[in-house]
Amino acid sequence: xxxxxxxxSVSGAPGxxxxxxxxxxxxxIGAGYDVHWYQQLPGTAPKLLIYANxxxxxxxxxRFSGSKSGPSASLAITGLQAEDEADYYCQSYDTSLSGYVxxxxxxxxxx
Amino acid sequence: xxxxxxxxGGLVQPGGSLRLSCAASGFTFSTYAMTWVRQAxxxxxxxxxxxxxSGGSTxxxxxxxxxxxxxRDNSKNTLYLQMNSLRAEDTAVxxxxxxxxxxxxxxxxxxxxxxGTTVTVSS
Numbered sequence: 587x588x589x590x591x592x593x594x595s596v597s598g599a600p601g602x603x604x605x606x607x608x609x610x611x612x613x614x615i616g617a618g619y620d621v622h623w624y625q626q627l628p629g630t631a632p633k634l635l636i637y638a639n640x641x642x643x644x645x646x647x648x649r650f651s652g653s654k655s656g657p658s659a660s661l662a663i664t665g666l667q668a669e670d671e672a673d674y675y676c677q678s679y680d681t682s683l684s685g686y687v688x689x690x691x692x693x694x695x696x697x
Numbered sequence: 698x699x700x701x702x703x704x705x706g707g708l709v710q711p712g713g714s715l716r717l718s719c720a721a722s723g724f725t726f727s728t729y730a731m732t733w734v735r736q737a738x739x740x741x742x743x744x745x746x747x748x749x750x751s752g753g754s755t756x757x758x759x760x761x762x763x764x765x766x767x768x769r770d771n772s773k774n775t776l777y778l779q780m781n782s783l784r785a786e787d788t789a790v791x792x793x794x795x796x797x798x799x800x801x802x803x804x805x806x807x808x809x810x811x812x813g814t815t816v817t818v819s820s
Binding site for chain 1: 732734741742743744747756757758759792797803804805806807808809810811812813
């Protein structure tokens with residue numbers, strides 16, 4: 587059971603907008619710790635997609651955006667493309683566990 | 698180019714030991730904290746362990762504390778994970794990753810990842 591809860595899957599047609607939620611608690615996201623998002627394409631290592639809630643590393647398209655409010659965070663993908671089919675994970679720090687925690691992961695399918 | 702290359706994975710019997718290595722290049726290794734993350738077959742990501750740039754601070758996930766030990770050799774630009782008392786549930790792809798961030802390590806993100814090395818614990 588992951589500390590951070592994500593929907594198992596989301597889907598959308600090319601060009602549409604999809605969002606992925608990441609729900610935590612007062613010991614992690616709600617405690618003010620940053621949320622980071624990773625994209626894992628099939629058969630590859632994860633890649634940093636969004637850091638510190640709403641920042642994009644160099645090279646990440648601006649179709650990807652992040653936000654955080656209270657004990658939750660969201661990743662939005664606008665203008666969905668076939669190459670966005672992947673698993674997406676949120677990550678934060680949990681003070682009760684004294685360690686880093688990942689969300690359960692969300693599979694994005696482009697219809 | 699920043700690169701991380703893991704090695705040392707393989708098949709080991711329950712109760713056995715294994716040491717993973719992660720060779721780093723393209724950045725000043727000693728400046729950055731590093732971490733290990735694993736992914737069991739068909740499952741999500743699980744944080745395993747982390748270490749500060751100097752090696753003076755180490756952190757462990759609850760499932761491996763007391764069995765795994767993280768270390769680094771800054772003269773060789775290499776990160777290690779010593780895994781003892783291995784269990785079937787330790788079977789996973791193990792990734793090393795570079796931490797990045799400022800201030801408290803609680804806010805670190807994993808900005809560069811290796812390709813992973815596979816550990817299988819089975820009799």
